[in-house]
Amino acid sequence: MARSSGGSAGVVVAGLTAAALAVIGFFAYQASAAQDRVERPSAARSGEPSPGASRHADDKGRQAERDKKEKALPADSGEGLRVVYALKRQRVWLVGKDGKVTRTFTVTPSAVSPPPGTYKVTSRSAHIQGSDGVPVENVVRFASVEGVTVGFSAALDGSTPTPDASRKTGGVREKRADGEAMWSHAPIGTPVVVVP
CATH class of the missing domain: 1.20.5 (Single alpha-helices involved in coiled-coils or other helix-helix interfaces)
Known part of the structure; x- marks a missing residue:
């Protein structure tokens, strides 16, 4: 054991x-x-x-x-105080008298866009109903295309929806802060240079 x-x-x-x-x-x-x-x-x-x-x-x-590159001011976009709007890039530049960019921002284009060229701010409205029925502010109008007035504006609710292609509207939408900057920068008569 x-x-x-x-x-x-x-x-x-x-x-x-x-x-x-x-x-x-x-x-x-x-x-x-x-x-x-x-x-x-x-x-x-x-x-x-x-x-x-x-x-x-x-x-x-x-x-x-x-x-x-995207934020660079387009070449051949004028001189001096102006607003530059690039259609394809969906971007705006606010340019001072000295030719320097003071602000640049993206926008939502309108259903109707003006052809490239130089325009001038023709009228402004602090608060109105947009052509799409949305309340907008800081409206800066600069062109008329096919009977549609085209201008920059900011929706009071801050929205920047893609425009309905079936309706002819001319509101180029900005964010509210950008709309305030545009309003301060572009009184009536300010050149608006639209580039492709």
Whole structure:
């Protein structure tokens, strides 16, 4: 009996020893891996850009360049104090007497757009009902196309919906802050240069 019992105990002890060695080996591996991470700092901590960070920086650089081109005042858009409206880019520039841009912003074009050319602000209204039935403010009119008056305006509710192509409307919609800037910048007689 003693011999049989001792044999079982030996097997149990050997099994426990093997399990303990496996656990110790696992912890030793973890400690070694942690030490490697400490000794070899990541690219972000070492000041070297990681491949992903470099690609992200390139993307941001390209986007900044596109934004710069998009916001650049179109060439051959007149001189001096004026408003410049680019139809394809759906963007407006407010240009001061010195020829410097004081503000640029995107707009939602009207259903009816004037052909490229130079116009002048002909009338203004502080608050009216827009041709699409929406209450608007800071209306600055500058052209008439096919019997439709075209002008910049901002909806009181701040909306800039895409115009209904089936209705002939002439409201070029701006955000309210942009509408206030336009109102201050463009009194009657101010040139409005429309470019393609």
